[in-house]
Amino acid sequence: MDAETRVYAVIGNPVRHSLSPTMHNALFKKYSLNAVYVAFEVSRENAREAVEGIRVLGIAGVNVTMPLKEEVARYVELSEDARAIGSVNTIVNSNGKLLGYTTDGIGARRALERFTTLEGANVLILGAGGAGKAIAYELSKVASVVVLNRTVEKAKALEDFGVKGDALTPENLEYYLELADVLINATSVGMNEDRSLVPREMLKPGLVVMDIVYKPLITRLLREAKEKGCTIVDGLWMLVYQGAESFKLWTGIEADVELMRRVALERLG
Template sequence: MIDAKTKLYGLIGKPVEHSLSPAIHNALFKKYNINAVYLAFEVDDLESAVKGIRGLKISGLNVTMPYKEQILEFLDGLSEEANAIGSVNTVVNREGKLIGYNTDGIGTLKALKRFTEVEGKRVLLLGAGGAGKAITYTLSRLAKVVVLNRTEKKAKELEKFGVKGEKLSKESLEYYLSWADIVINATSLGMNEDKTPIPKELLKEKLVVFDIVYSPLETKLLRETRKFGCLTIDGLWMLIYQGAESFRLWTGVKPDVEFMRKVALEALKSERRSI
């Protein structure tokens, strides 16, 4: 029941109307009897939005595109990983101080560990954007990582984390697919479209293939690599695990990820029916 003691959490970004986060977090608040609500806010003016967060004493936020990097200048502090990556997807209001975190990397790592070993493995990461940076930072401490990106400069910038960065081309893709144990698509290619970052003729057997895109749940990349006998992991697992870490930072409660996935799948089905 919403009352004067109800805490407010939310998501800021643009667009946010199809986000699964409100369904997931509100279900968690109900499950754990936490007097709180979670709303999605489509933001045009980030500076004004952050002032409103302070003024309304909003307890915590998720941050999505295009504000993951822009929000840094408006915060009071950053966690170690958020500072290193230069990107924030979670904000915690600690007695008026807004502290930024990034849970994308740990979300990816936990999703991977659910299905396979990571330590000492060879990881090929496609994409050096916000999610790619977070994933690189986290995995570079456990595995050998190569980052391929259409803009070579962005891939090279991630070499500060002790990885190798190169331009994404058919030649580099073919070479590193033969080298890799795990392939992660951290690009948006395949999101709501039947496209894949890996041409069919370059596919290899017995890879672990993780696509962080979750709409559609089975992307063309996952569909084609599964036919080659690869172990495939859908992007909803990353969303669930990074959201679980956000929830823990806000509330101190380690949530049930199986429950979260069930809620998310139901919300996806409902969304498809409404479109």
């Protein structure tokens, strides 16, 4: 590190367990870039000042995480995708002009495309929170998407993207799962708990099942899906690919996702 070192960061709260510094610093090293990636704990009340800080300090690129993704979108110039979902997870500092992007949806798409073809597929997403929305928006560009959510209004609100929104009930789950090629858990259910929204008997061989949760890496949903002969895609793949998309926006380099996953797994222990 020297006076020329470019600084990158993740802002949000909590950030102390973020895997982003681990993944991006490994990439900077691999590609011999004079850059460092750090974490700044920022509360929602300080979002505006934090964005100003990026500008005045000349921080080269930033990932934005909970609870700032929507708030930060008010203070930067938005890409078409970021505008559509009203959320920013990546900022590019282009000579003082801050450009806001979202790579959550494309991260999920690339992760899935590693294992399956999405063109024309029937995709069922559980959850219409920030993650569900980003994924539904991106996948609706290539696939036929249904979103089920506990709070039905939030699922219905996504119909602007040309997806079908409905309530997360056992009947709807059974009905739409019968038609699905791909199932995605975009809720927090299963995080640090052995619980799944999908009864085991509803999972069928050939289904591709992705979970956005990566703690544990193999959630109950993924474990049961694997037992039933489904293809499984864990949440770390989505995290790695969203990071790779951010890295590409900052450096133009197609990141080594295997390296990112390896160092993230080491960090997770």
